Amino acid sequence: MAITDWPLSERPREKMLQLGTQALSDAELLAIFLRTGIAGTDAVGLARQLLQQFGSLRALLGASKAEFCQARGLGEAKYVQLQAVLELSRRFLQQQLQRETVFTEPALVRKYLSSLLSQEQREIFMVLYLDNQHRMICAEPLFQGTIDASPVYPRIVVQHALRHNAAAVILAHNHPSGVAEPSRADRAITERLTQAMALVDIRVLDHFVVGDAEVVSFAERGWL
Structure with missing residues (x-):
């Protein structure tokens, strides 16, 4: 079943808008980043597979480019997007601290x-x-x-x-x-x-x- 066929309260994006980011699991947050799944697996399912493959969210986010791009459903474009998200987060926090x-x-x-x-x-x-x-x-x-x-x-x-x-x-x-x-x-x-x-x-x-x-x-x- 595609995520679009899920009840609204269970879809990661709608759930986040209604309840906030803290209400989402690691897999659900990662699914929003991934946007789409792969053949036979929706985005949340793919996210769960990736977390299991890497062992943790920390290991996934800290993976080298080669390790990241070898994983099924990922690639260079996703690696670049992820690094940009991480750097934006760091800069946001740094600017907050400067104020x-x-x-x-x-x-x-x-x-x-x-x-x-x-x-x-x-x-x-x-x-x-x-x-x-x-x-x-x-x-x-x-x-x-x-x-x-x-x-x-x-x-x-x-x-x-x-x-x-x-x-x-x-x-x-x-x-x-x-x-x-x-x-x-x-x-x-x-x-x-x-x-x-x-x-x-x-x-x-x-x-x-x-x-x-x-x-x-x-x-x-x-x-x-």
Whole structure:
């Protein structure tokens, strides 16, 4: 049965318009992006097959071009469209943060960092530079490393913070394992960076660790 033959309340587009995006499953959201299915399978069915094939929505969205285009029902045009959607989402969140006071919008910061880092297969350490009203000046990835670690040098972080004339910073990095729980090394480098920044009168407001389904805040843990 084609989706157009489904009851209106069950069609992904109509369901979204009536109940909002949060009411849709991963497969239903993906089906709206796909628009059409393949022979013998509607768009929702194809979406379910793709999620099963890749293992998760995260894996599908983070797939390489070659992996993505080899999947049945996908191709280069869909890959380009998906990358454009992801980048639009990142830019939207970044522009929101540039207008808002970052320190009072932790949920928005989490969404932004997750959009940037949750798909990365290597550990990326980045810094959000803030002005004296805690609005974001820019976000900059500074270090990247192996799948297990990223070398972080306080001297480099201080240099870049001064270059951007930052009054405060938020630190962030991802755990490619998907587990966001901070390690002892994470806590140690945060302490070193906080001490180094204090010497030039720049505050470290928070350090976020990004995993698959969770973003941990050092400030919320009482570690800053």
